[in-house]
Amino acid sequence: MRDQRLWTWHVLAGLVILVFLGLHMTIMHLDTIFGFFNPGDAKPIDWVSVVGRARMGFFTVSYIVLLGAALFHGLYGLRNILFELGPGRGVKSALNVALTVGGVGLFAFGAWAAWAAGALARTL
Amino acid sequence: MTAPATVTFRIRRYDPATQQPPVWEDITIPYTHGMTVLDGLRVIKETRSATLAWRSSCRMGVCGSCGMFINGHPRLACNTQITELGTQLVTVAPLPNFAIIRDLVPDLRPLFDKHAALMPYIIRDDVQEMFEPTGEYFQTPHELEQFLQFSYCIKCGCCGAACPTVATDPEYSGPMALAQSHRYNADSRDGGFAARKQVLATEKGPWKCHYAGECSQACPKGVDPARAIQLMKRQLVFDYLKLYRQPCPSKVVAKPTEITRRADVPEAPAPTV
Secondary structure, eight states, X not given: OHHHHHHHHHHHHHHHHHHHHXXXXXXXXXXXXXXXXXXXXXXXXXXXXXXXXXXSHHHHHHHHHHHHHHHHHHHHHHHHHHHTTOOOHHHHHHHHHHHHHHHHHHHHHHHHHHHHHHHHHHXX | OOOXXXXXXXXXXXXXXXXXXXXXXXXXXXXXXXXXXXXXXXXXXXXXOTTOOOOOOOSSSSSOOOEEEETTEEEXXXXXXXXXXTSSEEEEEOOTTSOEEETTEEOOHHHXXXXXXXXXXXXXXXXXXXXXOOSOBOOOHHHHHTTGGGGGOOOOSHHHHHOHHHHXXXXXXXXXXXXXXXXXXXXXXXXXXXXXHHHHTSTTSGGGOOOOOHHHHHOTTOOOHHHHHHHHHHHHHHHHTTOOOOOOOOOBOOOOOSOOOOTTSOOOOOOOO
């Protein structure tokens, strides 16, 4: 049952990435058409735009959700590639633990960075 | 290609008794009109090498016994005309991804073990009805189309020989077993999805399919196992999300009670169940 669960979350994470990458493309590359979340006449990559977005709770949550989805999606794919090399049961268990611990660690670090950036931006 | 005067068979020979690795043997025979690869092997066995071993039975692409690796592709030897290969050199090897028993005879036991593990038969909630059917089950043409093409599978193993995942992962159930599992999951007379899910939802299930599509290319019967596997993945994802509800197995068709046969219509044969 675990593989059914992991695959389903892999697909859902792919959908989440699709939505948030769409948002990224809209904000960063289609700004001349839409101008979303870019205050004044600033370009999306300008300091004032970056800080402006970092102050918004929506973006802090978006960064964390996208981070989680991308990490899960990517690490599950990596796990599949490694498992296809034909490791034994013990190596598979070790890989599961390593990828889970690594993923959770990277997520915690990235989520803290997103939250800290937001907190810092609100003091500026 | 015009018909050649002769054709050379390059055959992979292996005899476990000799403890030697497989070797290639070239044998040239006269070509006869309409010769298939299986016909050529028979000529070789009768005239050149009586020890050559392979499996075959029906000679008409129905039994699935003569799956071989012919000119780099898994095919049925009986279904492959020499002229359609476009060359006078025919290389014949046992199906890849299986152990070799002897010469062109692959060990298909893992294939059939995985097939059996996925319960390729009708499973119903009403056990009494399952083992002692009282009649025919209701099924619309649309419901039939959901699984019909998958039921054409002859279990020859060509799809498994072409599958890159089977080549690297011995635990993977393989396209034949998975397609046959989906054939029954998609059958409106069946109620065995929950039982088959015990295998499908694990590491042996469809998750490792890369959708290379080689299985569907290789199938000599035109079955599309790759499609069955993707449909199965969708079914299992919906099941996990509680969005899939298997319909109850279809009911027995009520027999007509009051009907009078016209005199000009012959009497129907006796029911088989």
